[in-house]
Amino acid sequence: MATVLLRHPPFSSPIHSSHTSTSTSTSHLFLHFPHSSFPKFTISCSSSHPSRPNYIPNHIPDPSYVRIFDTTLRDGEQSPGASMTAKEKLDIARQLAKLGVDVIEAGFPAASQADFDAVVMIAKEVGNAVYEDGYVPVICGLSRCSEKDIRSAWEAVKHAKRPRVHAFIATSSIHMEYKLKKTKEQVIEIARNMIKLARSLGCEDIEFSPEDAGRSEREFLYEILGEVIKAGATTLNIPDTVGINMPSEYGGLIADIKANTPGVENVIISTHCQNDLGLSTANTLEGARAGARQLEVTVNGIGERAGNASLEEVVMALKCGSHVFGNLYTGMNTKHIYRTSRMVEEYSGLQLQPHKALVGLNAFAHESGIHQDGMLKHRGTYEIISPEDIGLERPEDQAGIVLGKLSGRHAVKKRLEELGYELKDDNLESLFQRFKSVAEKKKRVTDADLRALVSDENFQAEPIWKLGDVQVSCGTLGLSTATVKLVGIDNTEHIGCSIGTGPLDAAYKAIDLIVKEPVTLLEYSMNAVTEGIDAIATTRVLIRGVDNHISTHALTGETYHRTFSGVGAGMDVVVSSVKAYIAALNKMLGFKGT
């Protein structure tokens, strides 16, 4: 039995008290893999950390603690097409709290009444649910450096236990000259006054962002940041707004700001990296290495243009990278990552690419034979973290194995054993060859395919029906029609005619009229195995009889509906498809049950 050591989530469910805790959590979660063929392995990013330090806006009692600021609901919503309803935003905010993010940027209250109302709703509900360990997320609203925006942001967030106003103004020459049409002096004056205004309204947690800091003059940055610290800012966020910085350059920017800004020891420095060059995660991590203790991220990396640094990547990289990041840690309950990612995908309508790090469909799937063999022998060969660590539960005995055309004998044998089939070596060899030819025709080989292959292997049917002739007519002028001649086992000829929604439908219906066995067509796939207009098409179908054909599993005793596959080949796609269908029907009709 293998044991995996993972960090225990630092908190559980919300309670309504404001108790805070600084005790050290040393509890661990033990996961068991009962399957004896999975040997003991250690995940490289297992770790145990002190619990979340007390929240003080401009100071973190533990210098190793890194705050996670989630802006899915603000910058994330700036992704074209990603706008969300207030109810959806509230759901996501609740989920972000389960995840344990320190700050939720809930929206841009001055943008619209709907955005204002959504931030109020989140501030009232999520911003007041206090967890057992004292955790309650800070609720933040974005604001331009304008009086109207600051007032609106404060009015929206003030309902939270920990409200924050986030004011920004651009500091790069190009933005100041062409967009704001303001001088440096004017920009400093506006920023200073707006921070003071937020303070005067009663806000004690104020973040300031010099927009486009990545392209701003260093000396000017030190000056404006020093001024807003004096005016009352508690967090300084340093945005690489256009994603132009290289990782070492961005790390250098953070280090320089920490070294040269007057009063910087009294504030938290934050990263905010856009992903225009695909460097946002790397830049964020370099920022953390250089001393930033708040990291701004979005779930799935959604956000303006190419998006923002992705929450899951940044958090898991910190967790797995202690050899680089030392003791840095977050308060995240990573087991909620997967569910949160799915929710954001659904609500934002921004679908994840299958190979998206950590949360993509393929992130923990293994299709090629050498990898599958490695995974079956020791999971650590090809997985650096356990999927359970981000809340992705997969069957304990499956090791994420997906059967396809690059799979090898070890993986096929293993899956067959799991399905209850113990094949002798020579049977396995011939089944494996048939498996490969099926896998070349379809992207994934399912359990039903494997069962059909095994039954093909154990049972080669005598052909009951042979194809005589087939003729179809189709096009845009009328219904598709098909005439099929089948030759029976006694050499009698049978002819069926049918109409259909297309030539194949018509041909299959014509066959059904002759064979008179109701079946369900489960799968149909076609492949051109040679090139050009005269390519040979191979067709594969999988059918199931409407009744009968129940098999009993050899080991488990479970019953299941038997499926039957058939393959046909030919230069004419209709002929190839008809042959495949007849082959599957012959198998079904010859089946006596096992």
Ligand SMILES: CC(=O)SCCNC(=O)CCNC(=O)[C@H](O)C(C)(C)COP(=O)(O)OP(=O)(O)OC[C@H]1O[C@@H](n2cnc3c(N)ncnc32)[C@H](O)[C@@H]1OP(=O)(O)O
């Ligand atoms: C880098 C970022 O992600 S910044 C955040 C971007 N997010 C958004 O813009 C989403 C929400 N925005 C909105 O709904 C609208 O843009 C609003 C309601 C905020 C403003 O709408 P409008 O009043 O119609 O102005 P519009 O958006 O066309 O132009 C922006 C104005 O704000 C000014 N402005 C831009 N940034 C700032 C700033 N940080 N502080 C002060 N003024 C600013 C611009 O110079 C321009 O002013 P102008 O009208 O005097 O030329």
Ligand SMILES: CC(C)C(=O)C(=O)O
């Ligand atoms: C508003 C700021 C922080 C921003 O989103 C950016 O500069 O990218």
Ligand SMILES: [Mg+2]
């Ligand atoms: Mg941004």
